[in-house]
Amino acid sequence: MPGRAMTAGRLLRLYPRxxxxxxxxxxxxxxxxxxxxxxxxxxxxxxxLDAHLSSxxxxxxxxxxxxxKGASNMESVFxxxxxxxxxxxxxxDALISAGAMLVGTVLxxxxxxxxxxxxxxxxxxxxxxxxxPGTLVMVMPIMFLKGQPWRAQVLIVGVTLxxxxxxxxxxxxx
Amino acid sequence: xxxxxxxxxxxxxxxxPALYILISLxxxxxxxxxxxxxxxxxxxHKLGPGTLYGALARLEARRWIEALPAEDRRRPYRLTAxxxxxxxxxxxxxxxxxxxxxxxxxxx
Numbered sequence: 001m002p003g004r005a006m007t008a009g010r011l012l013r014l015y016p017r018x019x020x021x022x023x024x025x026x027x028x029x030x031x032x033x034x035x036x037x038x039x040x041x042x043x044x045x046x047x048x049l050d051a052h053l054s055s056x057x058x059x060x061x062x063x064x065x066x067x068x069k070g071a072s073n074m075e076s077v078f079x080x081x082x083x084x085x086x087x088x089x090x091x092x093d094a095l096i097s098a099g100a101m102l103v104g105t106v107l108x109x110x111x112x113x114x115x116x117x118x119x120x121x122x123x124x125x126x127x128x129x130x131x132x133p134g135t136l137v138m139v140m141p142i143m144f145l146k147g148q149p150w151r152a153q154v155l156i157v158g159v160t161l162x163x164x165x166x167x168x169x170x171x172x173x174x
Numbered sequence: 175x176x177x178x179x180x181x182x183x184x185x186x187x188x189x190x191p192a193l194y195i196l197i198s199l200x201x202x203x204x205x206x207x208x209x210x211x212x213x214x215x216x217x218x219h220k221l222g223p224g225t226l227y228g229a230l231a232r233l234e235a236r237r238w239i240e241a242l243p244a245e246d247r248r249r250p251y252r253l254t255a256x257x258x259x260x261x262x263x264x265x266x267x268x269x270x271x272x273x274x275x276x277x278x279x280x281x282x
Contacts, residue, residue: 025249030223043222045224051227054232056231057228060232
């Protein structure tokens with residue numbers, strides 16, 4: 001029935017383009033021409049959300065896209081090994097972030113001392129309180145957020161820094 | 175410590191559908207529709223398309239299954255050697271769990 005097929009097609013638009021290119025045809029064939037029950041619609045919508053958020057799903061669609069463009073087996077393996085999953089940092093990344101954290105913490109603490117001496121106690125308090133947690137958040141793209149989409153990295157780091165700064169400010173003026 | 179992605183349990187809410195898919199593919203390649211029919215017949219669970227393809231993508235990303243060339247727009251999937259190992263390991267642990275459960279039921 002055209003109406004029903006259209007509903008499945010419309011729901012398919014909720015999925016990322018790469019996903020549709022990879023799985024779209026077979027997905028529609030699997031859904032079939034039968035009526036879509038509410039439970040199926042919910043399942044498809046949840047699947048679309050998952051397709052946008054899951055690094056595994058992105059990796060699977062990217063692998064197929066690479067294969068479709070004639071990527072070599074080695075490239076395909078490389079993409080699989082280096083695909084973005086939860087933790088993708090190397091030992092080198094860990095060392096760099098450890099160094100950055102040490103330097104950042106010392107610099108912010110020193111800045112706090114300097115600001116205090118200049119007569120800006122609130123700014124000094126913020127700087128001191130942010131010394132370790134602020135640096136930790138800022139090195140997250142090198143470590144825990146490595147391989148994640150840059151928008152997600154900016155959002156997580158930016159919002160966390162904003163919250164930390166607000167807490168540090170409130171604590172300093174109290 | 176980084177957890178190696180070598181267990182079905184790592185797939186979270188997709189671990190059970192993924193197990194069903196691996197079992198379904200254990201006797202030969204199937205496409206999505208054939209898998210849902212087979213799984214419904216064997217387990218009584220009808221996987222929704224969102225769940226099916228979420229699990230398929232995860233299995234494919236881990237190279238536990240692989241897609242074969244499409245036949246008339248339908249793309250069959252088959253179990254890889256790594257997928258067979260994971261399935262065997264999961265079934266062994268389920269057998270051990272069943273054994274413990276049964277023995278405790280017998281003791282009660």
